[in-house]
Each structure stands twice: as structure tokens, then as C-alpha cells.
Amino acid sequence: MRIKVALGVGLALVALAFMVTLAHAPLTVARSGAATEHTLVNTAKPAAACQGGETLPRGTTALRISLTSALGPRVAVKVLAGSRVIAHGTAPPGWSDASVTVAVQPQPHTVAPVQVCFAMTQMNGKVAMRGTPSASAQAARSTEGPLPGRMGIEYLRPGASSWWSHATAVAHRLGLGRAASGTWNAFLVIVLAASLITLSSWLVVKELR
Amino acid sequence: MSRRSAARTSAPVKAPVPSKTSAPVKGRPPRTKTPTGPAVGARTFTRGAEDARRRAARKRAPGEQPGLGQLLGRQLRRVPRAAWVCALVAFLNAACWSVISPPFENPDEPSHFAYVQRLAETGKLPTSSAEKFPPAEYTVLNDLHYSQVRFHSEQGTISTPAEQRQLESDLAKPLGRSGGEGATGVSASQPPLYYALETVPYALASVGNLLDQDALMRLLSALMGGLTALFAYLFVRETLPAERWAWTVGGLGVGLAPLFGEMSGAVNPDAMLFAVSAALFYCLARGFRRGITPRLAAATGAVLAVGVSTKLNFVGLLPGAILGVFALCVIEWRSSRRNAYRCLALALGIGASPIVLYGIVNLLSGKPAGGTFQALVTFSRGGSLPGEISYIWQFYLPRLPVMGHDFHGIFTTRLFWFDGLVGLYGWLDATFPSWVYNVALIPAGLLAVLFARALVIYRGALASRALELAVYLTMGLGLLILIGADDYVHKIPGEYAEPRYVLPLLALWGAVLALAARGAGRRWGPIAGVAIVSVILAHDIFSQLLVISRYYG
Numbered sequence: 001m002r003i004k005v006a007l008g009v010g011l012a013l014v015a016l017a018f019m020v021t022l023a024h025a026p027l028t029v030a031r032s033g034a035a036t037e038h039t040l041v042n043t044a045k046p047a048a049a050c051q052g053g054e055t056l057p058r059g060t061t062a063l064r065i066s067l068t069s070a071l072g073p074r075v076a077v078k079v080l081a082g083s084r085v086i087a088h089g090t091a092p093p094g095w096s097d098a099s100v101t102v103a104v105q106p107q108p109h110t111v112a113p114v115q116v117c118f119a120m121t122q123m124n125g126k127v128a129m130r131g132t133p134s135a136s137a138q139a140a141r142s143t144e145g146p147l148p149g150r151m152g153i154e155y156l157r158p159g160a161s162s163w164w165s166h167a168t169a170v171a172h173r174l175g176l177g178r179a180a181s182g183t184w185n186a187f188l189v190i191v192l193a194a195s196l197i198t199l200s201s202w203l204v205v206k207e208l209r
Numbered sequence: 210m211s212r213r214s215a216a217r218t219s220a221p222v223k224a225p226v227p228s229k230t231s232a233p234v235k236g237r238p239p240r241t242k243t244p245t246g247p248a249v250g251a252r253t254f255t256r257g258a259e260d261a262r263r264r265a266a267r268k269r270a271p272g273e274q275p276g277l278g279q280l281l282g283r284q285l286r287r288v289p290r291a292a293w294v295c296a297l298v299a300f301l302n303a304a305c306w307s308v309i310s311p312p313f314e315n316p317d318e319p320s321h322f323a324y325v326q327r328l329a330e331t332g333k334l335p336t337s338s339a340e341k342f343p344p345a346e347y348t349v350l351n352d353l354h355y356s357q358v359r360f361h362s363e364q365g366t367i368s369t370p371a372e373q374r375q376l377e378s379d380l381a382k383p384l385g386r387s388g389g390e391g392a393t394g395v396s397a398s399q400p401p402l403y404y405a406l407e408t409v410p411y412a413l414a415s416v417g418n419l420l421d422q423d424a425l426m427r428l429l430s431a432l433m434g435g436l437t438a439l440f441a442y443l444f445v446r447e448t449l450p451a452e453r454w455a456w457t458v459g460g461l462g463v464g465l466a467p468l469f470g471e472m473s474g475a476v477n478p479d480a481m482l483f484a485v486s487a488a489l490f491y492c493l494a495r496g497f498r499r500g501i502t503p504r505l506a507a508a509t510g511a512v513l514a515v516g517v518s519t520k521l522n523f524v525g526l527l528p529g530a531i532l533g534v535f536a537l538c539v540i541e542w543r544s545s546r547r548n549a550y551r552c553l554a555l556a557l558g559i560g561a562s563p564i565v566l567y568g569i570v571n572l573l574s575g576k577p578a579g580g581t582f583q584a585l586v587t588f589s590r591g592g593s594l595p596g597e598i599s600y601i602w603q604f605y606l607p608r609l610p611v612m613g614h615d616f617h618g619i620f621t622t623r624l625f626w627f628d629g630l631v632g633l634y635g636w637l638d639a640t641f642p643s644w645v646y647n648v649a650l651i652p653a654g655l656l657a658v659l660f661a662r663a664l665v666i667y668r669g670a671l672a673s674r675a676l677e678l679a680v681y682l683t684m685g686l687g688l689l690i691l692i693g694a695d696d697y698v699h700k701i702p703g704e705y706a707e708p709r710y711v712l713p714l715l716a717l718w719g720a721v722l723a724l725a726a727r728g729a730g731r732r733w734g735p736i737a738g739v740a741i742v743s744v745i746l747a748h749d750i751f752s753q754l755l756v757i758s759r760y761y762g
Binding site: 173206 | 362
């Protein structure tokens with residue numbers, strides 16, 4: 001009986017956490033910046049750069065900057081309105097992706113124009129800054145002068161609707177790009193997950209008496 | 210460990226029936242006991258081992274040898290039903306991951322698929338680690354926006370009917386499947402056994418399209434995932450025979466591990482490597498508990514042979530495995546020298562046969578005898594040995610004051626290995642929000658406390674089994690050093706810091722979980738076991754949700 005109760009409590013907590021998670025809204029892109037098709041700069045040394053003419057949308061909770069690295073450095077970001085820092089954040093070293101996402105404090109109103117500055121320290125290899133080539137007047141600037149273009153910056157904030165309301169769209173998308181396409185793939189996932197939960201629970205009750 | 214329970218060690222090993230002598234504790238039903246007694250203690254283990262050796266000696270009597278089929282059938286019937294259920298759970302888990310993960314969005318899957326395709330279509334091995342896939346695969350990768358999705362965590366898979374129509378249209382075209390000149394990418398240097406097996410589902414699904422083939426090949430990997438959980442369960446049974454319920458904790462803990470599920474749901478030789486590594490741990494554990502027999506030595510040799518033919522990383526386990534075989538033969542030598550030599554020859558002879566064969570083929574074709582293995586054992590990139598040792602140390606552990614900085618601002622133990630095992634999926638581009646990794650420290654810490662408590666409680670027993678533990682430790686260290694050295698040689702810090710590389714040690718992980726549950730004590734142990742399984746189940750479910758949100762959100 002104790003085992004059944006413990007398992008019941010465990011599964012109930014998992015179910016509760018599942019519901020709460022899906023009640024959250026996913027991050028959405030509030031504003032996109034330059035395309036990220038070109039590598040503007042490659043460096044293995046600590047570096048810093050600023051890019052003006054940006055807009056910080058209301059409620060932005062994170063900035064996604066197009067820096068690519070296998071083992072990324074520490075990235076500190078500041079958003080300045082004039083000379084005043086209105087948002088800042090830091091990503092610790094060790095990230096690995098085609099972009100780095102840095103959390104910042106959300107602003108109650110959209111602010112424009114702003115300047116986005118970032119500094120890379122604690123380098124562990126090469127970092128590529130990606131973006132779109134532009135005239136030097138619009139380009140991002142490092143301490144050594146203008147870079148060859150504008151870097152890609154995306155502004156992220158929580159969407160208006162929860163994961164629950166996206167469920168149908170997610171199920172539809174999961175069925176694409178498959179051997180046998182269709183939403184049935186999502187149901188197959190549910191059936192398989194339910195089977196392994198049921199089977200595991202049965203085994204636990206049977207063996208851990 | 211009670212002497213009373215230790216006295217029940219004379220029951221047959223293969224008949225794990227509930228003990229009638231164990232008195233119910235405060236109204237609870239009597240807990241099923243293992244035949245060798247309820248303790249992990251030295252006396253219990255020794256008596257169990259002596260029993261098993263006597264039985265093994267009886268089986269060795271001349272004229273009683275059954276046929277291979279009979280023997281296999283008998284062995285399979287002896288496997289507890291719970292072990293099969295753990296295997297089924299692991300298979301279902303991997304199958305679920307195989308549907309969730311988009312085609313080719315697992316580490317190196319396009320390259321492994323290309324290897325199978327080349328083997329199946331031309332009967333030839335790859336010739337180059339450059340990446341030049343046949344037109345059929347290349348077109349599908351394009352249609353799936355593979356390179357735009359890989360490493361771009363913000364970019365999901367295809368999402369429109371038009372993209373799907375384009376994909377279906379290209380899949381229906383008779384595009385070449387044997388081009389690419391053997392340049393299959395990173396998989397090219399791997400041994401061929403896994404890929405040869407994968408040619409079977411590849412051929413079976415050839416009536417369909419390339420994605421049908423990929424899906425069926427993933428299911429074969431999932432079956433191998435089932436075998437991993439089965440052997441992990443059996444390993445826990447051999448190493449911690451006292452409490453039957455704890456075997457299930459170990460087996461399910463392995464079968465439900467999310468990273469294991471993801472990798473076993475992909476076309477990747479890691480799936481087979483995990484299975485064969487778990488089988489190796491099981492063979493050695495069986496030898497330490499029951500004594501080595503020629504049959505077990507042959508089986509161990511066969512596992513070694515399969516391992517070195519599966520993936521080069523298996524080489525990391527070899528020093529420990531060879532030490533284990535020697536240790537078992539030395540133990541056997543005390544009772545029968547002839548048998549000890551026979552077992553040693555069988556295990557090492559069969560185990561080394563693929564390497565010897567490979568060397569002969571290489572020599573006959575004018576290549577260096579070591580071939581790919583030669584590159585693997587080139588552990589140096591020209592730097593100093595202390596520098597390399599320092600690098601490998603820092604790859605896993607915090608830097609010591611005498612060491613230079615190889616990883617700047619990174620606590621590798623946490624970032625590469627703990628966080629990596631908590632959540633790093635897809636092409637290492639699907640991660641949880643950072644708070645999840647901090648919260649994960651709580652159950653991990655509790656698990657560590659329970660495990661430490663178990664080590665203290667059973668310290669006497671563990672000390673008496675120091676040789677066996679040293680063998681497992683050497684196997685683990687060998688693998689870790691191999692991965693660290695690879696990272697050092699390739700000059701890109703962290704390139705090999707992928708937690709999947711430590712999953713050949715899953716059997717040990719199963720034993721850690723089982724022991725941690727037992728660390729909660731006799732009364733609370735099963736409850737701790739339920740908690741451990743629940744947490745791992747939750748980890749699996751939320752990891753699957755993470756990957757779904759990453760690719761389809």
C-alpha cells in the first residue's frame with residue numbers, strides 16, 4: 001500500500017508539473033534584426049561591440065544575439081538609451097549554439113532608439129559574429145572601428161497564449177517531415193509515453209512491495 | 210546486514226521465490242528475497258559465490274553439455290520477468306524518442322545513415338571522413354531544412370503543407386543512393402558491425418522511401434536500447450543480489466534515462482555500444498559472483514569482439530575489461546589451473562579476433578596494421594604529457610592550483626557533465642531554462658547522500674570486493690581518459706564534451722541507483738526506490754516536452 005501511495009503521489013506531482021508547464025506561454029520574437037547569413041567577424045580574443053538604431057520592444061525578457069561558438073565566452077549585454085543603461089544581462093561561458101540568449105529586465109514601454117552593446121570575456125575558442133553587411137554608418141562598431149555590417153539581434157518576450165493553445169499546431173507540425181506524415185504521429189507519441197508510464201508503474205508496484 | 214538473513218544463502222540461484230522465513234515487518238507483506246541472501250555483505254556474497262561455483266562445476270561435468278540452442282533457451286528462461294519488462298520500457302522509451310526527434314536531427318545521424326546506405330547499396334565501406342552524401346539523402350536533408358535547423362535552437366522543423374509536398378515529391382523521385390564516393394563524414398572511421406546490422410531494416414524498408422528506412426533503422430537502435438536495460442538489470446542483480454526490488458530500480462533507472470532514450474531512438478552506433486558495454490559489465494559481474502567458466506569466458510570474449518567491432522569508444526573499456534578477465538582467471542587458477550588458462554585463452558582469443566583480423570587485412574592491403582585504431586591511440590597532439598594530463602583532469606574536474614587554465618570561466622564538472630546529463634538534446638542545441646539545472650541539484654544531492662550512506666553501511670562488503678570494484682573503476686576511467694584525450698587531440702575545447710559518451714557506463718549507473726535506494730534503509734528503501742524512478746520518469750517526460758517545444762513549438 002505504501003508503494004502505491006508513494007507512486008501515486010509521484011505521478012500526481014509529475015502530472016501537476018506537466019499542467020503548470022503547459023500553462024506557460026512560450027517565448028516569441030517581438031522584433032527581429034538583421035539577417036544572419038554572413039559572418040562579419042571571427043575572433044578568439046576578448047572583444048566588445050555596440051550597435052545603434054535598435055528598438056527595445058515592451059516586455060522584452062531576453063536578447064538573442066547572433067554569436068556562434070562551439071564553447072562560447074561570457075557575454076555581457078547592455079541596452080542604452082542615450083547614455084543611460086535601461087536593461088542589462090549576462091550569459092555565462094559555456095554556451096554552444098548559433099546564437100546566445102541573454103536575459104534582461106523587461107521594460108514597461110517600447111524604447112527607441114537604443115544602442116545594444118555586448119562584451120565577450122573568458123574566451124574558450126573562436127566566436128563568429130553573424131549578420132548582414134551594411135554601410136559603415138549603420139554598421140555595428142567595435143573598439144577598433146566599424147564592423148563590416150549589422151549583427152543579428154532578436155528581442156524575445158513571452159507570447160500571449162499558453163502552450164495548451166498551441167497544442168494542435170504542435171501536433172500538426174510534429175507530423176510533418178516524416179516517413180508517414182500526419183497528426184497521428186503525435187498520438188503515437190502519447191500512446192508510447194502512456195505505455196511506458198503504465199508499464200513502469202505496474203512493475204514498480206509489483207516488484208517494490 | 211543481518212546474520213539471520215545471510216543464513217538464507219543456500220537457496221538455488223535460479224529460483225528467486227519469496228522467502229517463507231522472512232517475517233512480515235509491521236503488517237507489510239513479506240518482501241521477495243533473492244536466493245543468495247538479503248545482504249550485500251562479504252560473507253553473503255562469498256557464500257553465494259561459492260554456491261554458484263559449485264553449481265557451475267557440476268554443470269561442467271563431461272557428457273552433460275547441452276546444445277547451443279538449448280543452452281540459450283535455458284538462459285533466457287532464467288532471466289526474471291522484471292528484467293524483460295525493464296527492457297520493454299527502455300524499448301518503448303527509445304521508440305517514443307525516435308518519433309519525437311526529427312529525422313537526422315540527432316548527433317551525426319546523417320553521417321551514420323550515409324554509412325549504412327553505402328554499405329547496403331554498394332557493399333563497400335566508407336573511404337573518407339569528408340561529407341559528401343548521395344543525392345537522395347542530400348535532397349531530403351535540404352527539404353527538411355537540416356542545416357538551418359541544426360545548431361539553431363530558434364529554428365524549428367518544416368511547418369507548412371508546401372514544404373511537406375516538396376519533401377514528398379523529392380522522396381518519390383528515383384534519386385541516386387550510392388553516390389558520394391564513400392565520403393560519409395565522421396562515421397567513416399567507425400567499425401562496421403552496427404552499420405552492417407542496420408542494413409537489414411534499411412533493406413526491409415526499401416519498398417518505401419528514405420524516411421521509412423530511417424524510421425525502421427531507428428527502431429533497431431531502440432531494440433538495442435531494450436537490451437541495454439536488460440543487461441543493466443542483470444548487472445545490478447549480480448552485483449547487488451540481496452534485495453530483489455532494488456534490481457528493478459536500477460533497470461528502470463537506466464531504461465527511462467532520457468539521453469539514453471534519445472540516443473537509442475536514433476541511427477547511431479552508440480545505441481549498440483551501450484548494449485554491448487552493459488553486456489560486458491554483466492559478464493564480468495557474473496564471473497566475480499559465480500566464478501568464471503569456459504562458457505562465460507567465451508561469452509565475455511564474444512562481447513569484447515562485438516564491442517570493438519561496434520564503436521571505437523569501446524576501446525576505453527578494454528583496459529578494465531582485460532584486468533577483469535585476468536582477475537577472474539587468477540581466482541579460478543586457485544582451484545583449477547587448466548581451467549584458468551583455458552578461460553583466459555578463450556576470453557582474450559575471441560575478444561582479440563576482430564582486431565587481429567583487421568590488422569591482417571590492413572597489412573595485406575598495404576596499410577598500417579593499426580588502421581583507425583592507430584589514430585585512436587595517438588593520444589598526443591605534440592604538447593607535454595603533464596599538459597595533457599592537466600587538460601584531461603580539467604575536462605572533468607575543477608582545476609588544481611598547479612594547473613594552467615584550459616577552460617576559462619567554466620566549471621566543467623557542472624557544465625559539461627551534470628548540466629549535459631540533465632538536459633542537452635538534439636544537436637546539443639535543445640536546453641532547459643537555466644533554473645532547471647539549478648533545481649536538478651536537489652534530487653541529485655539527495656541521491657548522492659543516499660548513495661554515500663549506502664557506501665558507509667556496506668563499507669565492509671565493498672572492501673571485500675575491492676578487486677571487482679577496481680575493475681569497474683578502471684573501465685570507467687579508461688573511457689573517461691579516452692574521451693578527454695580525444696578532446697585534447699582535436700584542439701577544440703569541449704568538442705567531445707558530450708554526455709552521451711559516458712553512457713557506456715549505464716550499467717554502473719543502474720547499480721548506483723539501486724544502492725542509493727538501499728541507502729535509505731530496509732524500511733524506507735523501496736519508497737526511496739519509487740521516488741528515484743518517479744524523478745527519472747519525470748525527467749524523461751519533461752525532456753521529451755523540451756525537444757517537442759524545440760523543434761515543433
